[in-house]
Structure formats: structure tokens, C-alpha cells
Amino acid sequence: MSASGKLAGKRIAVLAADGVEGVELDAALAALKDAGAQAALVALRPGRLRSMHGHQPNDLVKVDSRVDDVQAADYDGLLIPGGYIAPNLLRQSAPARAFVRAFDAAGKPIAAMSHAALVLVSCGLAAGRTLTGWPGVRDDLVNAGAVWCNQEAVRDGRFLTSRTPQDAAAFVRALLPLLAGEPDAGAATPQADSDPPQQAPSELPDQSLRWLAAPSLGAMLSLAIVGVGVVAANRSLRKRGGRDGPAGPSEAVQDA
Incomplete structure (x- = not known):
């Protein structure tokens, strides 16, 4: 079956906050729309969120619902885009943590991109799982009891995680079957140990800041x-x- 219409009738909650990575959010929303899903942006506050492109301010994104006003029972799956800022805000919110835990308790699929793996840590959902995430949060995942894999996208049952914004395409390819309830066609024997940490940062802070426009x-x-x-x-x-x-x-x- 083609991606078009694959998720027809599915309602997917996209949990985000200010500072969400725009590349990840846009890629996921486009894929969900193309597959026929109804995606709703759920946030900590109403109005519009400021997305980011790395360290730079990006577009404003319209919020559909506050997390306080919705329930996991209203949706068929959960997607949490990453970013340097948004996951840190979400993991500090009791309503956001409760919302994520409710999806797990109901046996519904949960997908987290790059830094959003930290939300799984704060919800107590990382222990015993095989996950990936932004290399900078590797130790957080390992210390929480997860096995961290240095791969583009990793699926562990109902959980799907991605590594960086550059891996969005691989993540989307795995996202649609996950939300459609299909088994993991590429399932392999789980790793016993985490991959070693990187020896250099994936991105230095000034890599994106150097592209900021100079004053006219x-x-x-x-x-x-x-x-x-x-x-x-x-x-x-x-x-x-x-x-x-x-x-x-x-x-x-x-x-x-």
C-alpha cells in the first residue's frame, strides 16, 4: 500500500512546545497529511508556537489544543518532535508527562524525535528499551536504563525514536507503519549494550549562529x-x- 491513505481515519497527537525543531515538525506533519491522518498540534499553551531551525528562530505554528484539554483516548498515536528547547519544556510539565504516560498505558504507539527521547526518560518509559536520540542525550538514556543505538531510526515495539533532524526521512519511513499498527519488518536482535558515545559534537553551537544575517x-x-x-x-x-x-x-x- 502506498503512503497515501495509509493512515486514513487515524488521529495523531503531535506534542510540542516553543523551540520545537521546525525541520522535524514539518517533515512529520507532511508525512501524516500525505498518509491521510488527522494531526493535531497539542501544546502547553494556546496560540502559536515559535519553531526553531537549529539555534535560530523559525516559523510560528498554530496550536490546535492545550495538553490540559485533551486525553490520550482522543488519539490513535503520539508524535513528539525534538529540538534543543521544546523537549526540556515538555519534560518539566506534569500534564505533558501524564499525557505521554497515558498513551503507553493504553498500548498506543509513541514516536519521539532526537532530543524528545528525554521526554520518555522523564516519563519513566526509557528503562529496558532500545532507543536512539540526539547523541548529546545518550548518557541520559543510558543512565535511565535504555540501550542507545547510534542509528537513524530505532523501533522497539510500540516505540520509535530518531537520532537527528538529518535523519527525518528515515524516521518518516518507519513512522507510518508504526502508526498503522504494522509489525516491524526490519526488526533485528536487540543490542545488549549501548553504542559508544561520540568523540566530537554533532554540531557546534556556532555552526548555525554563523549564518545569522549581519546587520544591514x-x-x-x-x-x-x-x-x-x-x-x-x-x-x-x-x-x-x-x-x-x-x-x-x-x-x-x-x-x-
Whole structure:
């Protein structure tokens, strides 16, 4: 069966917060839509979320429901996109943790991308599972009792995890069968031990920051004009204060 219509009639909750990785969110939402699923963005607050592209602000995304106002029973599966910021906010939210645990208790599929594996840790769902995630959270997963695999996407029963935003395509290929309730066609013998940690960061913070737009010439001229104006205003106030202030010694003699 083609991806188109594969998830027809399925309702999928996409749990996110400000700082969600835009590449992961967009890739997952596009795949769900193409497969015929109804995806609802569930967040900690109403309105719009600010997504991110690595370390840079990205698009605003409309929220469909607050996590306080929905139940796992309303959906057939759960997807948690990653990002540097959003998973950290979600894992601190009691309603968000309860929402994720309810999917597990109901035996429904749960998919977490990159840093979102941390949400599984905070929900107590990582122990005994084979997972992947952003290499920087490897130790968190291992310390929580999981086996970490340095692979694009890893499925363990009803759980699916991905490693980085660059692995979104591999994750989507595994996501649709998971949400459709199909068995894992590529299931292999689980690893006994975690893969070793990386020896260098996957991405240095300044890799994305170096691409931030430099101030335009117009902006720099505007700032210079404002600065000149402030200096001139201060000089004017000092001169006025000198004229209006108490008489100096020479003025006192003349008045006498």
C-alpha cells in the first residue's frame, strides 16, 4: 500500500512546545497529511508556537489544543518532535508527562524525535528499551536504563525514536507503519549494550549562529544617527544646566 491513505481515519497527537525543531515538525506533519491522518498540534499553551531551525528562530505554528484539554483516548498515536528547547519544556510539565504516560498505558504507539527521547526518560518509559536520540542525550538514556543505538531510526515495539533532524526521512519511513499498527519488518536482535558515545559534537553551537544575517548598512546608519542624536541631546542638557544653575564665583562678584 502506498503512503497515501495509509493512515486514513487515524488521529495523531503531535506534542510540542516553543523551540520545537521546525525541520522535524514539518517533515512529520507532511508525512501524516500525505498518509491521510488527522494531526493535531497539542501544546502547553494556546496560540502559536515559535519553531526553531537549529539555534535560530523559525516559523510560528498554530496550536490546535492545550495538553490540559485533551486525553490520550482522543488519539490513535503520539508524535513528539525534538529540538534543543521544546523537549526540556515538555519534560518539566506534569500534564505533558501524564499525557505521554497515558498513551503507553493504553498500548498506543509513541514516536519521539532526537532530543524528545528525554521526554520518555522523564516519563519513566526509557528503562529496558532500545532507543536512539540526539547523541548529546545518550548518557541520559543510558543512565535511565535504555540501550542507545547510534542509528537513524530505532523501533522497539510500540516505540520509535530518531537520532537527528538529518535523519527525518528515515524516521518518516518507519513512522507510518508504526502508526498503522504494522509489525516491524526490519526488526533485528536487540543490542545488549549501548553504542559508544561520540568523540566530537554533532554540531557546534556556532555552526548555525554563523549564518545569522549581519546587520544591514541601513540599520547600521540608523543606529549611528540615533547615537549622534543622544550625544547632542546630552550636550544640550549640560549647557542648559550650566546656564540655569547657581551663579558661579565671577557672577557673584558682579552681582555684588
